[in-house]
Amino acid sequence: MTLVPAALKRRTRAETAIDAAFAAVRADLPGAGRSEAFARFATDGLPHRRIEAYHFTDLHTLVTAAPEPARRPSPEVARATALAAGVDAFAAAGAARFVLVDGWFCPDLSDLAGLGDGVSVSSVGAGLLGGRQLAGRGLDGLGERLADGGAAADPLVALACAFYTDGVVLRVAPGTRMARPLEIRHLASGASVSAHVRHLIVVGDGGAAEVLETHASPDGVEIHAHGLTEATIGAGATLSLVDRQCEGDQAMRFSTLAVAVADDAVLDHTVVTLGARLARTQVFARLGARTQLTSRGATLVRGRAHADATLVVDHVGEDAVSRELYKSAVDDEARSVFQGRIRVDPVAQGTDGRMGAHAVLLSDRAEAMAKPELEIFADDVACAHGATVGALDDALKFYLMSRGIPAAETEKLLIRAFLGEVTDAVASEPVRAVIEADVEAWIDGRERSA
Amino acid sequence: MAAVKETVDQVRAIDVDQYKYGFESDIASDRARKGLGEDVVRFISAKKNEPEWMLEWRLDAYRRWLTMDEPTWARVEYPQIDFQEIYYYSAPKSTAGPKSLDEVDPELLKVYEKLGIPLREQAVLAGVEGAKIAVDAVFDSVSVVTTFREELAKKGVIFCSISEAMREHPELVRKYIGSVVPVTDNYYATLNSAVFSDGSFVYIPEGVRCPMELSTYFRINERNTGQFERTLIIAEKGSYVSYLEGCTAPQRDENQLHAAVVELIAMDDAEIKYSTVQNWYPGDKDGKGGIYNFVTKRGDCRGDRSKISWTQVETGSAITWKYPSCILRGDDSQGEFWSIAVSNGRQQVDSGTKMLHLGKNTKSRIVSKGISAGHSQNTYRGQVSVNRKATGARSFTNCDSLLIGQGCGAHTVPYIESRTPSAKVEHEATTSKISDDQLFYCISRGLSAEEAVALIVNGFVRDVLQQLPMEFAVEAQKLIGVSLEGSVG
Numbered sequence A: 001m002t003l004v005p006a007a008l009k010r011r012t013r014a015e016t017a018i019d020a021a022f023a024a025v026r027a028d029l030p031g032a033g034r035s036e037a038f039a040r041f042a043t044d045g046l047p048h049r050r051i052e053a054y055h056f057t058d059l060h061t062l063v064t065a066a067p068e069p070a071r072r073p074s075p076e077v078a079r080a081t082a083l084a085a086g087v088d089a090f091a092a093a094g095a096a097r098f099v100l101v102d103g104w105f106c107p108d109l110s111d112l113a114g115l116g117d118g119v120s121v122s123s124v125g126a127g128l129l130g131g132r133q134l135a136g137r138g139l140d141g142l143g144e145r146l147a148d149g150g151a152a153a154d155p156l157v158a159l160a161c162a163f164y165t166d167g168v169v170l171r172v173a174p175g176t177r178m179a180r181p182l183e184i185r186h187l188a189s190g191a192s193v194s195a196h197v198r199h200l201i202v203v204g205d206g207g208a209a210e211v212l213e214t215h216a217s218p219d220g221v222e223i224h225a226h227g228l229t230e231a232t233i234g235a236g237a238t239l240s241l242v243d244r245q246c247e248g249d250q251a252m253r254f255s256t257l258a259v260a261v262a263d264d265a266v267l268d269h270t271v272v273t274l275g276a277r278l279a280r281t282q283v284f285a286r287l288g289a290r291t292q293l294t295s296r297g298a299t300l301v302r303g304r305a306h307a308d309a310t311l312v313v314d315h316v317g318e319d320a321v322s323r324e325l326y327k328s329a330v331d332d333e334a335r336s337v338f339q340g341r342i343r344v345d346p347v348a349q350g351t352d353g354r355m356g357a358h359a360v361l362l363s364d365r366a367e368a369m370a371k372p373e374l375e376i377f378a379d380d381v382a383c384a385h386g387a388t389v390g391a392l393d394d395a396l397k398f399y400l401m402s403r404g405i406p407a408a409e410t411e412k413l414l415i416r417a418f419l420g421e422v423t424d425a426v427a428s429e430p431v432r433a434v435i436e437a438d439v440e441a442w443i444d445g446r447e448r449s450a
Numbered sequence B: 001m002a003a004v005k006e007t008v009d010q011v012r013a014i015d016v017d018q019y020k021y022g023f024e025s026d027i028a029s030d031r032a033r034k035g036l037g038e039d040v041v042r043f044i045s046a047k048k049n050e051p052e053w054m055l056e057w058r059l060d061a062y063r064r065w066l067t068m069d070e071p072t073w074a075r076v077e078y079p080q081i082d083f084q085e086i087y088y089y090s091a092p093k094s095t096a097g098p099k100s101l102d103e104v105d106p107e108l109l110k111v112y113e114k115l116g117i118p119l120r121e122q123a124v125l126a127g128v129e130g131a132k133i134a135v136d137a138v139f140d141s142v143s144v145v146t147t148f149r150e151e152l153a154k155k156g157v158i159f160c161s162i163s164e165a166m167r168e169h170p171e172l173v174r175k176y177i178g179s180v181v182p183v184t185d186n187y188y189a190t191l192n193s194a195v196f197s198d199g200s201f202v203y204i205p206e207g208v209r210c211p212m213e214l215s216t217y218f219r220i221n222e223r224n225t226g227q228f229e230r231t232l233i234i235a236e237k238g239s240y241v242s243y244l245e246g247c248t249a250p251q252r253d254e255n256q257l258h259a260a261v262v263e264l265i266a267m268d269d270a271e272i273k274y275s276t277v278q279n280w281y282p283g284d285k286d287g288k289g290g291i292y293n294f295v296t297k298r299g300d301c302r303g304d305r306s307k308i309s310w311t312q313v314e315t316g317s318a319i320t321w322k323y324p325s326c327i328l329r330g331d332d333s334q335g336e337f338w339s340i341a342v343s344n345g346r347q348q349v350d351s352g353t354k355m356l357h358l359g360k361n362t363k364s365r366i367v368s369k370g371i372s373a374g375h376s377q378n379t380y381r382g383q384v385s386v387n388r389k390a391t392g393a394r395s396f397t398n399c400d401s402l403l404i405g406q407g408c409g410a411h412t413v414p415y416i417e418s419r420t421p422s423a424k425v426e427h428e429a430t431t432s433k434i435s436d437d438q439l440f441y442c443i444s445r446g447l448s449a450e451e452a453v454a455l456i457v458n459g460f461v462r463d464v465l466q467q468l469p470m471e472f473a474v475e476a477q478k479l480i481g482v483s484l485e486g487s488v489g
Helices: A013-028 A034-044 A075-085 A089-093 A124-129 A139-149 A155-163 A394-402 A407-423 A429-449 B002-013 B038-047 B052-066 B106-115 B121-125 B149-154 B162-168 B170-176 B187-195 B436-444 B449-460 B470-483
Strands: A096-101 A119-123 A168-172 A182-187 A194-203 A208-216 A224-233 A238-247 A252-261 A266-275 A278-287 A292-301 A306-315 A321-330 A335-344 A352-361 A367-376 A382-390 B029-031 B090-092 B133-139 B142-146 B158-161 B200-204 B213-219 B230-235 B240-248 B255-258 B261-266 B271-278 B290-301 B307-314 B319-322 B325-328 B334-343 B348-351 B354-357 B363-373 B377-386 B394-404 B409-418 B424-433
Touching: A013 A034, A013 A155, A034 A155, A075 A096, A075 A182, A089 A182, A089 A208, A089 A429, A096 A119, A119 A124, A124 A168, A124 A194, A155 A194, A155 A224, A155 A252, A155 A278, A168 A182, A168 A208, A182 A194, A194 A208, A194 A238, A224 A238, A238 A252, A238 A278, A238 A429, A252 A266, A266 A278, A266 A306, A266 A429, A278 A292, A292 A306, A292 A335, A292 A407, A292 A429, A306 A321, A306 A352, A321 A335, A321 A367, A321 A407, A335 A352, A335 A382, A352 A367, A352 A407, A367 A382, A367 B394, A367 B424, A382 B409, A394 A407, A407 A429, B038 B052, B038 B187, B052 B187, B133 B149, B133 B158, B142 B158, B149 B158, B158 B162, B162 B170, B162 B200, B162 B230, B170 B200, B170 B230, B187 B261, B187 B290, B200 B213, B200 B240, B230 B240, B230 B271, B261 B271, B261 B307, B271 B290, B271 B470, B290 B307, B290 B334, B307 B319, B307 B348, B307 B470, B325 B334, B325 B363, B334 B348, B334 B377, B334 B470, B354 B363, B363 B377, B363 B409, B363 B449, B377 B394, B377 B424, B394 B409, B394 B449, B409 B424, B436 B449, B449 B470
Parallel strands: A096 A182, A168 A194, A182 A208, A194 A224, A208 A238, A224 A252, A238 A266, A252 A278, A266 A292, A278 A306, A292 A321, A306 A335, A321 A352, A335 A367, A352 A382, B133 B213, B200 B230, B213 B240, B230 B261, B240 B271, B255 B290, B261 B290, B271 B307, B290 B319, B290 B325, B307 B334, B319 B348, B325 B354, B334 B363, B348 B377, B354 B377, B363 B394, B377 B409, B394 B424
Antiparallel strands: A119 A168, A367 B409, A382 B424, B029 B090, B133 B142, B158 B200
């Protein structure tokens, strides 16, 4: 039956709260286009399972509340938050730091020196106050160009566009290479709030940029963290993007990356999802001719967490190569979702696309859903996808145990090896070390809770 | 077998007109009024002398259908169907229950002769001994004749039209109809439940291996009619049946609707093999005319160790919307789906399967080969779902697409849902074009470009063709070649 039941049409408590929140903050938020964006969300509300893109992640039922939008934290709160968050894992990578607390930029906690000539970093919030318009359907009109991939119509994108308070604007001039990576560090004060950020990354032709993003929040607090990153990578340029999501166990995280990759450019993207009660990470990538895209993901979930990685790779130029590999380890009653779509435009002859999605279920009640899609309109292509779901291999366990390795240790080893295919591929040595430590900590945490 | 050879020769003889079944026959018919309403549902039920409960069942379906919307999730596009412009019942006039073939309108027999369908038992017997096929021929809305009934009856096998079954074996029909595809399953299944006019009924008693292949041949002849057939196959414990289905329609400018429902039920240790060669008129090269094939097919492996295998060769129809599925309820039951979907011209195919693993140690295998040429769109859409209780389940999907030419599209949309760690679910898919090397090699050996493509394509679909009963496989192979004519060069 295709009738949408009345229950789905009724406004939920969360939707009502979001409506009220927008009405309350609208007047205080500078920048145009917010009402239009909110209208796009409000028409259909939170997406439910009958909306194809949200088939496995029914926000209509999963999101039961909507905390108030966060106010700008006082300097004391910001400092205390930074202190509580402890040592910055990416410090070893020598990264400059752009720190946000509850979605607001905190210059005092940030270190933006030494990025090099031709690299400019500013805050979206400052731009808004200075009257600079970042709105419309996308920053710099990028959203218009991304409309095909479905980003512009996405309800989470609409929410971020309506509510955003701050974020990073990173511009790398043509031919310029960043002297050090930029880390965007998102912290949460511990108040139950909704935070909305929006970043813009522009890498000029032939430039090179490296961005590391960390999301952290304390356990036990329901925060809703919305993020939208729009990026353009100029011809022949390179962008490396690492997104590390270490949210607390009650957090809800919604991230979208919408990126346009110009001819001959390279995008290397890694996302690691740990924690969060509910996580939805979306990537919309539009690939020009001869581009190279690598997107890899590791999802580690336990408890009753639900983690969704959704990917739309749109080949619109000839001879581009895309490689996507997403792996998830699912424990307890958690659920992992992977949705990946490779779309090949009629003009994108010579496309070489490959997508893999693999999940290992570590407990009797763990679940994994996968929907790897191919949508191909050009004939001279080589596209493939593969998906597997299963438990750790008993034969391998037996082999390791027969070699004298204790049972608990063999599981750890196998999980590490399973995720190793993703983590090993991270090129930067210090960054890889951080991610490996994350995986290790998760595996250890598994033992403790068992 | 003579009849098949004849078919093959006919296929071979085709030159310009690629659709050989496009002829129209002038046969007097008896129709319901145009459009749909409770009166039409009552009219159909009365025509069939149906029991009261059946009429109620139909009316209930009709009322529910009125509250439903057409599904829009498939990747197919077509103008809004005007359900009031269709005739829901059309029967050849002279066929009020023919006792033997002699009573069947000779014009009608000629149609089947042209189609290469062996309705005369002696004609079949003249062929190779042991390769007998019993045929139920459905013409527009009614079954005109069913062959080999006595021989089957000796084994206790019931093979007749469903309207006859409703009169002769009401207890069986009432028990099983709608038990696999519920009345409100989907828009078209509900419509079918209200207005279905005929179809085949098969009952294989416990422990019987059906002595011959059973087959149904569907033909749409009348203008503006929809065909809504319903097939019900029940295989009792330890029985086996292989069932074939074929379809054609005249070549017309308008679109015609075909919305069938097929239900299969396999008890403990039973096996049902269901093969389809679907060759409805696909429309002309500009996409004018053709059949809308919106079909619901589902098998229920109700018993332990039961097996249902779907094999389909889809070459016809303007639009195909079809997902033969298996509910793997019994422990150790198995479901298979073997599919070749060829699309050319402006055809649109959205087809695939659902494998729902409910019982322990259930197995499913999906092999789908899609070939798109011309300006067609070919989508595989499949779901593998493993229930928490389906421990030890195993599923493998392989789905390959081949693109011929630049105007077509090939799409793959699998849904994988696993809820138990002891299940192993694998899925792989590839999309590519015919390699230039292979083409060059074949051509250098003296094949024409078209022959080379046909050869390579036949290699591509070989795994699936091997699943078809031999007589069908030969025909299917030729059909694929014919469907792809004009796609190269």
